Amino acid sequence: LEQARSESRVVTLDLSDANSALDRASLMRELPHAIASGQLFLQYQPKVNVRRQEIAGAEALVRWRHPMRGLILPGDFISAAEECGEIAGLTLWTMRQVIADQQVMQAHGHDLPVFINISGVLLADDAFVAEACLIVKESQAKIGFEITETAVIRDPDSAIAHLQRFSEIGIPLAIDDYGAGLSSLAYLKQLPAAELKIDKMFVMQLTSSNRDPLIVRSTIDLAHALEMEVTAEGVETPAALALLSVMGCDMVQGYLISRPVALDAFIRFLDDEGHKAVAALRPSFVRP
């Protein structure tokens, strides 16, 4: 470990090699301090209900403003946080920050559920689950969880039991990135989730590929048969939105409506542009 520490200290200077294993090691070493010293912040991305044509909620996405490296996106540090045991602390920080931010939203007249990404590894962490339940119960906040399978769920039985606990105390659950990576029909069968989010890899080429629309339509039908609502992530074009609407997709999220933005910009979006954006979606709706 000492050797790895000194090696990673040297490699920190090599900014060109941003994705090497040792670079990850140095990020892991810095993460606890980054959380404690306020280098993390959240952005919010709205989720729109296409049938009701209204903003259904938001997803909170974490970012790291690193003093030397600038902005680091979660793709570059979440798996490191999972490996070094920092993911519980990071996620509890995220929950508390979301609750504080929701109070600001409420002061501006916006009362929306906010979904937080919960890494699969945390479903094996009894202490995290207990703390997360306590935070939600005490705050009475409208918080949902998106279950992200960035790591293999090693003990599915205990993961399902923990998800049931979340569900019982009123936390809505969504299966994230469905169709990509590790998501499986076995999870779909067992998880007490009311929402399924189709991964953006199937949505971004929806109108330019032959297979993606078939996959998306079957997934929507499968989810509906299981009485789940469907969200498409990565909706970037009016054409994709129109097609998803015809296919009966319940909710959409993507750059077409808004990129993830900081709290103040998100409140401005809710105050003003959001309604315009949602209204602007209307002419593009093609009904079956």
Ligand code: C2E
């Ligand atoms: P995710 O939960 O699937 O989040 C959606 C990702 O797609 C976000 O990337 C978002 O910025 C991006 N996105 C949204 N709309 C569009 C679009 O129209 N086009 C394109 N090209 N991209 C779009 P981001 O913020 O980099 O997050 C990546 C992943 O990191 C998330 O994927 C989630 O799995 C994870 N993550 C983010 N925040 C947290 C967190 O607080 N805790 C945990 N455990 N994971 C997190």
Ligand code: MG
């Ligand atoms: Mg998510």
Ligand code: MG
């Ligand atoms: Mg997702």
Ligand code: MG
């Ligand atoms: Mg995704």
